[in-house]
Each structure stands twice: as structure tokens, then as C-alpha cells.
Amino acid sequence: MQTEEGMVQDMKVLVVDDEKLVRRGLISMMPWDRYGMKVIAEAMNGTKALECMAAEPADIVFTDLMMPEMSGFELMEQLKLQYPRTAVVVLSCHEEFAFAQQAIRRGAIDYVVKNDLETDVMDEVLERIAASVRSRADNRPEQQEASLHPLFYEGESPVRLHGIPGTEAQLMPHGDSAQQASAEVCQALWQGMRWLYEDESFEQLLTLTAELRLPQSQLKDMVFPVLLKSGYLLLSLEHSLRWISRLEQSRRWEEWREVLQEERSYLRNLLFREKHAAEVVQGILQAVVYMHGKEELDFSQNEVADVANMSRTYFSQSFKGVTGKVFQDYVKELRLYKARQLLLQSSKPIYSIAQQVGFKDEKYFSKMFQQQYGMLPSAYRNQNPLRVE
Incomplete structure (x- = not known):
């Protein structure tokens, strides 16, 4: 130092x-x-x-x-x-x-x-x-200003706000209702994940985000959870954390834009590693989001393939090509991921958690959990600082 x-x-x-x-x-x-x-x-x-x-x-x-x-x-x-x-x-x-x-x-x-x-x-x-x-x-x-950071966006070309001709992006009063509405739309678009596989959607989202002229703290609150989610959906946080680390070091919007473009390109290349059409990647991501959103993980491969609008055979082939994991392996990891969350966030008995995440046999669930994480579910819950008392 x-x-x-x-x-x-x-x-x-x-x-x-x-x-x-x-x-x-x-x-x-x-x-x-x-x-x-x-x-x-x-x-x-x-x-x-x-x-x-x-x-x-x-x-x-x-x-x-x-x-x-x-x-x-x-x-x-x-x-x-x-x-x-x-x-x-x-x-x-x-x-x-x-x-x-x-x-x-x-x-x-x-x-x-x-x-x-x-x-x-x-x-x-x-x-x-x-x-x-x-x-x-x-x-x-x-050394930072407490409210907005105009220098953060210095050099960014003026853009029209809210699609109104003749208006250029200006610093809007913090808390302005129109800006708040635009911020909510922008956040929903980030969370929608379409920007991962559609170039045009990604560029439009970058433009909309720049229009808002948000302070860095609010920008991080909007974008960082989405980046973590992208890693979560692919069952790997390594890339998301590298992404966030690079953004933490960026002090200008132009640097943010460059990092987002580079890292998104890297992630997109992973999704399209098998040269699938955009519709196929979109279908697989929809299936992944569907599985993550289920309260009970007792779904079948046929059910998930229907969500992606694919036959079981084609879905199985495409799933591995897009995610890099065989469907059965992904589901097992997802079930154990969800089990860890439930061990953190609920006081449900372990047999109930096992059933909720798709394991009918509690002993088999405990065995799989220990193989994956090196400890029994009970030990994981007891050692966990985030657990619900």
C-alpha cells in the first residue's frame, strides 16, 4: 500500500x-x-x-x-x-x-x-x-460523491431518454418517478437473461443502462445479482465472481461496458460451443430456469424437454452441448444445491428436504450429499452461519 x-x-x-x-x-x-x-x-x-x-x-x-x-x-x-x-x-x-x-x-x-x-x-x-x-x-x-457520479459516464455519447425524440440523457433527480420506472424495466431485462444469447438485446440493454446514469452503488445492486444468477444457473460461480471482480476495479462506464462485453462474449461462446441455433440455446436456458424455479424437484426429463419444446432425445443432446453437463448429472447437482439452500433457509427435517429435492430415500440422499460436499446434511446445517434457528 x-x-x-x-x-x-x-x-x-x-x-x-x-x-x-x-x-x-x-x-x-x-x-x-x-x-x-x-x-x-x-x-x-x-x-x-x-x-x-x-x-x-x-x-x-x-x-x-x-x-x-x-x-x-x-x-x-x-x-x-x-x-x-x-x-x-x-x-x-x-x-x-x-x-x-x-x-x-x-x-x-x-x-x-x-x-x-x-x-x-x-x-x-x-x-x-x-x-x-x-x-x-x-x-x-x-473521495466519491454521495449521490450521482457524472464523471463515471464521462465520454458516453448523449442518448435519447425513454424514446422521446429531441431529448438527450441528463442527470435526473434521484428518486424521479420516470427514472424509477425505467430502472425497474432495465432491471427486469437484465434478469430476463435474453441478453446472454441475443446480441441486439445485449447492446440495447447496455444503452438503456447507460441512459439511467445510476450511481455505481445502484448499478452494482442492479447488475451483480444477475451475474451471480448466470453462474448459479450453470452451476458454476467461478466465472460470475471473476466478472464481478473486474467490474469492481472499473471506474468509468466505458470500462464497465468493455468488461461486460468481454465476459458476456466468453459466456456466450460457452453456450454456443456446439454451434446450436439461438432458438435451441434459448430453449435450454428456459428449461434450466424452469428447473431452478420448481419448489419440488421431482420433474422428469420428458417434462423438462417439453418446456424447451424439444423431443427427449434431441433435448438430451442439446442440453449437454449448451451446459457442458449431462442432464442427469446436472439434475443431481441441482438437487444437492437446492438441498443446501433448504438446509440454510428452513428448519425442515432432513427427510422432508430429501423428498422436496427429488430423493425418495433419505439414506441415499445423505450418502450423495456426503460424497459431493464431504459432510452429512446434519453436519452442514449445524456448521452453517446462515442457518435458520
């Missing part, structure tokens, strides 16, 4: 995890020096972490979420209050949508899946985090 005298110092790092072996492994294996970082302390839970911060504040805190005494989420809240300049990187054992969503909402700059920290990706992870921290340092909250 840069001192008031302009000297560059190493970024101080605090590692927080209740498993000593995990802390030691992370500290010893990560190439901290290469990215201007230095581990100054480690802690076994949030309470100990705050004691370390009081002794010597860190620039970056890498924290697990499920810890005794004080969870990672509770620690994040305290850091936000006591050390608002400290950046937080969340460590997790799994790509958990609910965790990632909560972490981003609470200000985490990155979300790292510990199981994925192989040697060949450590450089990428630290490079991304270092860039994000330096970007935050260059753009402190006290």
Missing part, C-alpha cells in the same frame, strides 16, 4: 480459519511476495481476528465463513464498522450460491473456493485480489 509520503509498502494480510492446517497451507503455498503482500497474523475465528486487528490492522483479511464463536459473516460486519478500509476475501469449501451472494452484498472483494486453490491458479487469484485492493485504495469512499 502507499503511505502518505508516497512510499509503497507490502499489503498486510490476516488469514482467518478455524482449521490450523488450512491456515498453514494457505500461508505457506500462496506466492504472497510476488503480489506485494505479507501475512502478518493468523486467527482461528472472528473473535481472535479482531484481537489481531486491534494489535496491527491488516489491509486484507482472508476469512473462512463457518467458524466457532464468531462466523466469517459476523467478522465482516465488525470489520465494516471498525476497519472500513480493510478489504475482505472470503474462503469457502464449496461454490455456494447463497454464501457468495451474501458475501458480495456485505462487501467482500472476492470469493475463493479453497478446494480449487491448486498451484496453477494461485497466481491468478492473488493477481486479481491485489488489483482489486489497489483499485479500492485509489477510490476511497470519502
Whole structure:
């Protein structure tokens, strides 16, 4: 970090995890020096972490979420209050949508899946985090305007508002009813996901978003949940989190536009990897959204194929081509994903959750859950800081 005298110092790092072996492994294996970082302390839970911060504040805190005494989420809240300049990187054992969503909402700059920290990706992870921290340092909250950010949109060509000829985009008063209505339409279009596979829809959505001239905080609230959703639908958060990290470092709308175009192009290439027609990709995505929206996951492949308006055989072939996963494997992962959500958000007994997500046998469900996540559903619920009491 840069001192008031302009000297560059190493970024101080605090590692927080209740498993000593995990802390030691992370500290010893990560190439901290290469990215201007230095581990100054480690802690076994949030309470100990705050004691370390009081002794010597860190620039970056890498924290697990499920810890005794004080969870990672509770620690994040305290850091936000006591050390608002400290950046937080969340460590997790799994790509958990609910965790990632909560972490981003609470200000985490990155979300790292510990199981994925192989040697060949450590450089990428630290490079991304270092860039994000330096970007935050260059753009402190006290240096930002509290309301609208006209400089954020500087250089953007004037556009007509609401389709009215002769009008150019101006900064509209915050809370204006017309702007609010336009923002709601824009948000619905982002959530509709058509922009993923239709180039024209995507470009129109970028134009409409720029018209709104929203402050960055509201822009993030509109776009970030949608990016997380795109990763959730494909059962992979890695791409969504990289996307969000790049946007966090962008300080102009033109940079946002470039990142959105690049990352959307990457995702679109995945969806069209088998050169399917747009109608086929649209049908598969409709089927995916349908499955995710079901309260009870006892659907059949024929039922889902009907949603996509395809025969069972053609649907099976197309599904793998678009999502990269065999339908049966995707459904199993989705059911376990949903089970984790229910374990977080409800107090239903495990046998009831198993039935709701499509497993008729509770023992078989528990076996599949343990194979996938390394612990029984009961243990997952008990260790979870987001669980409903």
C-alpha cells in the first residue's frame, strides 16, 4: 500500500480459519511476495481476528465463513464498522450460491473456493485480489460523491431518454418517478437473461443502462445479482465472481461496458460451443430456469424437454452441448444445491428436504450429499452461519 509520503509498502494480510492446517497451507503455498503482500497474523475465528486487528490492522483479511464463536459473516460486519478500509476475501469449501451472494452484498472483494486453490491458479487469484485492493485504495469512499457520479459516464455519447425524440440523457433527480420506472424495466431485462444469447438485446440493454446514469452503488445492486444468477444457473460461480471482480476495479462506464462485453462474449461462446441455433440455446436456458424455479424437484426429463419444446432425445443432446453437463448429472447437482439452500433457509427435517429435492430415500440422499460436499446434511446445517434457528 502507499503511505502518505508516497512510499509503497507490502499489503498486510490476516488469514482467518478455524482449521490450523488450512491456515498453514494457505500461508505457506500462496506466492504472497510476488503480489506485494505479507501475512502478518493468523486467527482461528472472528473473535481472535479482531484481537489481531486491534494489535496491527491488516489491509486484507482472508476469512473462512463457518467458524466457532464468531462466523466469517459476523467478522465482516465488525470489520465494516471498525476497519472500513480493510478489504475482505472470503474462503469457502464449496461454490455456494447463497454464501457468495451474501458475501458480495456485505462487501467482500472476492470469493475463493479453497478446494480449487491448486498451484496453477494461485497466481491468478492473488493477481486479481491485489488489483482489486489497489483499485479500492485509489477510490476511497470519502473521495466519491454521495449521490450521482457524472464523471463515471464521462465520454458516453448523449442518448435519447425513454424514446422521446429531441431529448438527450441528463442527470435526473434521484428518486424521479420516470427514472424509477425505467430502472425497474432495465432491471427486469437484465434478469430476463435474453441478453446472454441475443446480441441486439445485449447492446440495447447496455444503452438503456447507460441512459439511467445510476450511481455505481445502484448499478452494482442492479447488475451483480444477475451475474451471480448466470453462474448459479450453470452451476458454476467461478466465472460470475471473476466478472464481478473486474467490474469492481472499473471506474468509468466505458470500462464497465468493455468488461461486460468481454465476459458476456466468453459466456456466450460457452453456450454456443456446439454451434446450436439461438432458438435451441434459448430453449435450454428456459428449461434450466424452469428447473431452478420448481419448489419440488421431482420433474422428469420428458417434462423438462417439453418446456424447451424439444423431443427427449434431441433435448438430451442439446442440453449437454449448451451446459457442458449431462442432464442427469446436472439434475443431481441441482438437487444437492437446492438441498443446501433448504438446509440454510428452513428448519425442515432432513427427510422432508430429501423428498422436496427429488430423493425418495433419505439414506441415499445423505450418502450423495456426503460424497459431493464431504459432510452429512446434519453436519452442514449445524456448521452453517446462515442457518435458520
